[in-house]
Amino acid sequence: MNNTRILLSDKTIAQLPTPKDGWYLARDTELKGFFVVVGRRKRTFTVQGDLRQGGKRSSSIRVSIGDTRELTTRTARAMAKEYLAQISKGQHPKATKEVGHSGSVPVGNTVGATVTLRQAWQRYLVAHLIRKGRSEKTISGYRDHVERLFAEWLDTPLSELAMDPARVANKHDDLTKQNGPYIANGSMRTLRAIYNHARKTNRSLPRDNPADAIDWNEEKRRDTGMGISDLTEWFRELAALENPVRREFHLLTLLSGSRTTALQQVKPSHIDFHRRTLHIEKPKGGRKRAFDIPLSREMILCLIRTIRFGRQIYPLQSQKWVFPGDSASGHLAETKEDRGTLSKWGNDLRQTFRTVASAAGVSEFDAKLLMNHSIPGVNAGYVTRQKLLEDHLRGQQQAISTAVFSALGKSLTKDSDLGAWLGRWASCRAASRVQTKPDVPSNEQDRATSAHTRRG
Template sequence: MVLAACATTVLTTVLAFRMRSMDRSRSDPLRLALTDRSVAALPFSGGGQYIARDESLPGFFVMVGARSKTYYAQGDLWQGSQRRSVKVRIGGVDDISAREARAEAKAQLAAIAKGKPPEGSVAAPKPDTGPTLREAWARYRDVHMERRGRSAATIASYKDHVERMLRDWLDLPLMTLGENPRMVADRHDKMSQAHGPYAANGAMRTLRAVYNHARKTCRALPADNPTFGVDWNVERRRDTAMGASDLPRWFTEAGRLRHPIRREFHLFLLLSGSRPGALLEAKVEHVNFGKRLLRIPNPKGGPSRAFDIPLSRPMMRCLVRAMRASRLMHPKEARTWIFAANSGVGHLVEHDEKRDTLFKWGNDLRQSYRTLGQACGLSEIDMHLMMNHSIPGVNAGYITRAKLLGDHLLTAQENLSRFIIDMGRVRRRNELPPERAWPLLPSRKLGDPVLDPTPPDPRVGKGYGGRPKGGGPAPTAPRAKPVGAVADDWDVDIRPRYLAGASRR
């Protein structure tokens, strides 16, 4: 009896010490061998409940309240791909022994493991599954992207990835994706087949960014991003730039474009290396001919990356011709936009050309600008500054771009524009002279029958004059104008208006 009393006293002391430790750190639950003696020695809670888990049988525990102690079994019930935690009451300490409760707990846990919910089971409190993809995307868009001034084009690209390519996952909890990386990897494989390797990679990069942002405020999400298991498609940079030897062909094809505003837009892309999306939104108020600068207020990266493009003389001629053509074709829109059009927003929207009409346009011209800058002998840092790229290295980071615009960068831009224009007008032996004075054409001579002849009119089968006999492209069959087409996206003959405008001046 004395030994039993001593053992009970020692056990009570140990339990009291462990209870105090548990109070100091609630993250470490109480674990011990659940026997009749150890359970009887557990003190009742002063308020609320606490759990003492068995150290040898996971899922078996006793819940101690202020006046009672009860045995429970708890396990994860899988039904298909869904998992939920269920809890089964086995009995009170006064009604069943610890040994019997342990045997019953084993039976209940075995049934749960087989996917059979036991009778009388109670669903455990639902764990925090975190936000759905829809909720996480909305917060990422509003809090992260818009607040940091990301451009509308960047936000639209991310939106397309989430709301179109991952549309059926919008109401899926991120917890499900985090715990099933194979599900994400399989989806990437399917999208690679359906949408192409580049689009699939882009969608997964967007998902990765949204998940990482959501985990900052929901630590219950798995630490490993579910895109970690994706086998990324190989992406190769598109080598579509022109060299100096390609420029004569490009200038010939660009000069034959019948839409003068689009023609000047393509030329300015080549001379500035600007991104097409930013240049489409160029306004008249953004041009400062006195300082020879064109302001780009909302480039890639948002307004915080706004910068000025130094204007060479060929670039200023190009802008003046574009503004003059805009006033003649779209007088109302030309008050605001440099490259005006009869579109919903008032400026050019589409700038695509058929490759057999103009073999390089859009971002091809930006790559060409960088390539030709290297051929012209400009330094790498100068090209970074002129294209508004970040400069690598601590030392180069000390450079203040605005202090170089008025002299150094303007000189570099002038040299590069002269190189591009000169190389574009080079002719091999026995080749005919250039068909037109463009791109050195003064704005008042737009549409001039000698200096800026239009291509042969398919309706009359001959040109407007000014081209040497036998020169120029052959007459082509007329194309049917699509329903709803506007001057922005259709070749138009505005020569009579050009000449009328020139005669008034």
């Protein structure tokens, strides 16, 4: 058959007649040098151009892009533009492959060209997130970005996004308007990570990450923590919460500076009253970052009250979780509160912990250790956290808790709600009513309870 010239598209390529023998070319009327080789068994996207050396034409080469059954015409056209640009600069697009006698290059592995966002996401999910023990919250955040915000791109080849960076930049602009600057930036960081991960096993993907095309929104660190003078009013708000388990949860979040997701999954077996520690089994970063939090007297009393309230309100769930709830998991699942009821919670309290730590004279280094932050610098790698835990860090933790409660001043005696919850005799009653833990000898827990209650 004779060669033909048409505007190549998925539809027009599908309508091309199959030759009885041999092959023919269907050249694109839009992009010079881009065509489809139509054979009896397959149809192949191809480009042809002149290699130039020193500004002079040295040879004409033909390079295969991929099978029309595996690539969309839009993707193939984008790749053709890249190939032709390289050829015009004297570079062979597939210089590492052996060139045939006709000057063409055999069709190579087109997996990189055809891998879709959905496929890349599934591999990233299993190989990078699940296998490395990332938290459910972290995985949920990535999934929301990919499966909700990028839903229309799930079956789009990554190479297509890479060859059309304006499309990605426009998407970032739209997300900024519709969802806000932080979510827009976060979703693009997810896309960037997935693309980089996919390219490790698909070297035919363009080196330029499509997320590099965007103009990142400015992000300012949220400063929502409280100072010492703000704590009294916050304690009054907290005392008014109806659910005592939630009340103690927010208090422990403040006293420990921990992430809420870590505290939600604390189990009774994680509390060691003898050593006065709380084990965080799965913090941010996974099990390899597991650590022990030293407990101050106020933190121990908080946990004692939590155990008592949990066993009264959630007798079944409290057997497994320190902060039980009605969720499917059995532990407290939603930790957000109405701002009109409780003005600060979650990360606000984590920032407050750092603020109070500074006011209490605790060094930034010790505060980071207590919060399980990564410590930059070579020397920090020689610090053995467990050696500091028993005495030094517990003393620093106590200094922070003391600073928090000192802010209440005489409110514990003047405010009836605060007194009923945190007053001296209220703590004694809470301690005396707590049931014996099944996995801790009663005399050991009694000693821990009575000792810390007297000093509380």
